[in-house]
Structure formats: C-alpha cells, structure tokens
Amino acid sequence: MLIIDSEKCTACGICETSCAFGAISVPADCAVVNESCTLCGACVDNCPVGALRIETADKRTQADLGEYAGIMVFAEYRHGKIAPVSHELLGIGRKLADQRGVKLSVLLPGGAVAGYAGDLIAAGADTVLLAEHPMLEQFREDLYAGVLEQVIREQKPEVVLAGATAIGRSVIPYVATAIGAGLTADCTRLEIREEDGMLLQTRPAFGGNIMATIECPQTRPQMATVRPKVMAPAEPDPSRTGEVIAVQIAPHLLQSKIEVLETVVNTEDQVNIQEFETLVAGGRGLDSAKGFELIRELAGELGGAVAASRAAVDSGWIPYPHQVGQTGKTVSPKLYIACGISGAVQHAVGMQSAEIVVAINRDQNAPIFDIATYGVVGDLYEVVPQLIKRLQEIKK
C-alpha cells in the first residue's frame, strides 16, 4: 500500500505528474492515492520531501537461497537438431558462470539425444544433463515441464536460462510458477551485479518503447528467457571437456495428458528469416501487397530473404512468419534494408542488432533514420528499382 505522510506532504504536485497511472492527485493540502495505484514507486522516487513510502506484506522469502549455485541452460532439440538459441544461451551462460565462479550445466530433453552432448560441451557447458526417453521425442508441455521441474529441484541452480521460443515461452512460465521462482521473459541483456551476485535482467516492455531491468532478490533460481539471435554463441572449442549425466526421470512424469496428433513443418514461403545474412524488409510505405514483388526482387538480387513490419503483416500483404519486431521475430543479419518502414520502436527492437541497417523512406523525419547506418530519403518505388539496376551492373 502507498502510504502518504500528511505531515511531510507539501502538496507540491510532483507525485501527481510523475504517476503513469493517474492514481495520485492533490485535491487540497495533501496528496491522495486511488485504486489505480500499481505500487510502481515512481512517486516515491520523485517526492522531494520523502512523504511517500510503500508498505506491503512481508515478501515471501525462500529459506534456502544460499543452497542454489550454478547456471543452467535449457536446451531445445527438435526435428533432428539442437535449436541455435541453445548455443547462444551457452554463450551468455558461460560468461555469467565465469563471473560467478560456478559451473555451467545444460539440460537436454529428447528421445535419443546423447549424440549432441559433445557439441554442447564444445559450446561452453561443463555438465550435460541428458533427459532421454522415447516419450520426450516430441515436445509436450506437461512432460517437459515435469522433467525440468524435477531437474531444477535436484540440481538447485541459481540461474536458469531458456530460449524465448515457442517451446520455451510455453513451458518455462509453467515451471517457474510450480517452483515459485521469478521469471523474466525475452531478456535482451543479462549481467551479474558484482556486489551481491544478483542476476540483472533487462527486457523491453510496452512494445519495446521502454526497457526495464528486473531482479529476483527473494527466490531461486532466477529464471529468464532470451529471444533467439539476441546473444552471441561462443566459438565452439572441441578441446573442451565436460561431464555427461543421465537424468533418472521419475516414472510418473512420463505420462502425458496431451496427445500430439500431427506435426506440420512449414515450407516454401514460410522460411525462417532468422537464418539469412541479408534481409530486405517492407512496411506500410509499400502501400499494397504488390509492393512486395519489388522487395522480393531486391532480396533475390542480394541473396537474402524478405522481412516485413507489423503494419505490412497486419494489412495482410505478407504472412506472419516474415514479421520482424517485438511481436514478430528478432533478427541480426549482416545487412538489413528497411523499405517504407517508419521504424517504430516495436519494429526497431527486432532488428537493431543488425550490423548494417539501410533505411529507404520518403519521410526524412521517420525514426528509422535514427537507427540506420545509411539512409536514402526518397520514394522507395524510385529508389529500389535504381538500386537493383546498379547492383546488376556491378555483378556484370
């Protein structure tokens, strides 16, 4: 509850203007809070006379915080390969483990996955926990959640990292809830605070318009998901050695209520844009689905793939798998050419780690130019055909 000290309050009104939720007002000589208060604390921080404070029931604090040690990565295996995000998680996991002076383990559930242990060790793991069983060949929420929960309770890692993939975003919140651990979704930065070893987790919120840093002081493990292509994998080192441990899965955890009737892998137009080094993206400025023919031509010329902004996808010009941004995919190609995309933060968070960003837009004030390496101000229907022509000339 927000407590207002009427003795100290000077009715200056700073709290009212600092509240994002319209929860505080100053009708007379003292501030008054209403039910919209979310206890965000902005008013407390801004009050010049210290008249505000937040009081709450005692936080649930886990008794055995000190027993948790080590960093654990949840690796994903599907259709015969380890998801690239697993290597990226081992990259950041290795850094965090070295900084904390602890071990990095990786849990790999699957049907027959022992053959991948060496790769995971080369990618930075000290220990590979293999949870192998034919029932785990296909992803099922209840089975994976059960295995993960069991391993976390046995191993007691201080940090658990997982990919913000379809699988990770589904199963990890379930496990965090079961364990009573704090979980931060879609982290773009993870670092250890030196003073106390706490994991600081930074993520975008409000469609990427705002970044927030989050910590979990009272619970363990500290759990976080990371979107693919945000962290860099370590260079594989085949000379690294590590331990491989077979997880003894409790038999009752191998019974699922969920039946997988069919698995459909998308083909043709539904390429994974995260795997391309060059992306040409189209947005609202294309004005029609037909505009993507031009985008495709340029992408073809550069050997890249076609991406799109949310506006283009929402307009039905191109299917969702092409969407880049907060509600789409995160990409980090070498070259990203944004055509007719204004560059709202929702889009920017999905592509700002691209090495080179080229913006083509007729509005010179478009925010895309703030994040572009190179900007061309002009009508994309003039610019792109000329660019294609020049590229073809170079090839000859």
Next chain:
Amino acid sequence: MKIIVCVKQVPDAKDVRLDPKTNTLAREGVESIMNPYDRHALEEAVAIKEQQGGTVTVITMGPPQAETVLREAIACGADEGVLISDRAFAGADTWATSYTLARAVHTLGGCDLILCGKQAIDGDTAQVGPGLACRLQLPFATCVQKTRKVTEEAIEVERMMDDGFDVLRLPLPALMTVVKDINEPRVASLKGKMKAKKAEIRRFSAADIGADPQCIGLAGSPTQVVRVFSPEPRGDRRIFSGSVAEQVDQLVACLKAHL
C-alpha cells in the same frame, strides 16, 4: 460447457513513452483498451459456446475502471463479467497474477475451458496463461492458431511452433492461449451493447477469493523492476542527400565492401 476468458485492460502500447525528464511513463493521450489478443480469446470462446452451448464468463484483475473491458466483452457475446479488484493486488507480477486468477476461477467453481490471449501488449511476457494452467493443474496449449474440434471431453487445436505447428488433443478441462490468426473478432451488436449497459458486474476482493496476502500484489511477486529507461538509439549514421540517383550511387559505394 462452462468457459472462462481472462482479459486485461492495457494502455495502447504504441503510445506509451518515457518522459525523458522525469523518467516516468508519459500517460497523456494514452488510451486504455482491451488487450488485442484477448479479443481473439473472447471471440473463440463465444464461437465455441454458440456451437456447444454453455456460458462464457469474462474475468479481469485490475483497478475499478477495468470494468469497461468486461462490459465490452459482454457486448461482444460474453454472458457475465467478474472484476477482481483490490488495492492489495497492486504491484503483482505474473506469478502473483496467475495465483490471483486461479483463486478467482476456484471461487467461480471451476470450468471446462479457459482461454487467454497469447500475451498482453503492455508487458509482452506471455507468462500468465501457462502460470494459470500450472496453478489449476490443467493441460494447456499456448499460441493456438486454430480450434479444429471441440467435444464434451476434449479439444483439438493447432499450436504454433517456430517452424510450423503441432495438432494437439487436450482432455477437458484445459487451458489455451490464442494468437490473432485464430479468428476475426466480431463487432458488438446493438443488442449486445444494450445488454452490456445493464449487466451487473460481480466484484471479487482479495478476501472474496480467499487469497493468501503473501501470494498477491507486490508481496507475492518474485520479480522486481529496479530500473526503467528508454532504448538506446544507434550511434553513427549517414543520411544521404541529393537526387535519388545520387543517393543510390552513394549507398552502393558504401555497401560495396560488404557485398
């Protein structure tokens, strides 16, 4: 069939910015709306009800003004709305929110199917749906793009994966979160609007749902926001000028090294 839909009132995320001076959220002109994904969850629930018979109850946790989204939901086909509101819920993260919603579902006597939007556009965490499934020990599927079949006993759905989709059969009771591709939400009818206006909204306090004070609001939230800030812009940039041809020449010259 008894269906519960969880909805959230959110600020229209595209308008939310940090005030660079005070480092607080600038709220002027930011509209409160029903979370867009939840509209699709509601539509799916109403469509299932129309096919199977039963009721659709919409629940939301939020401040008193969140009642607006419940009335909106009733106008679009829901039978009743429940507002879970108490100052003690303030500051809840997804862990405390899933606890609170689960208590409310218990208080309502459970149900056969729970639908949620994939995520809310303010937090974008996508954690409350799976968390709620855990609390209620329900089989669940996230990011459902299509309901293939519903019977008294089970539901068959297409769950999106990163490389395609899986077709799953879940026994009821179950929970699912939906993406926008699943349907086209209907516009409220005049009759629906009349009904919404007159509808009585039930209100649950923390005591009404028998909530443990240590599991709700700020106290029940393991995560803590320690800092909010604006994303950093990209540093060096070169915006070309001149005719289109001149600009394209400059661009090609710059890109040559990388092609």
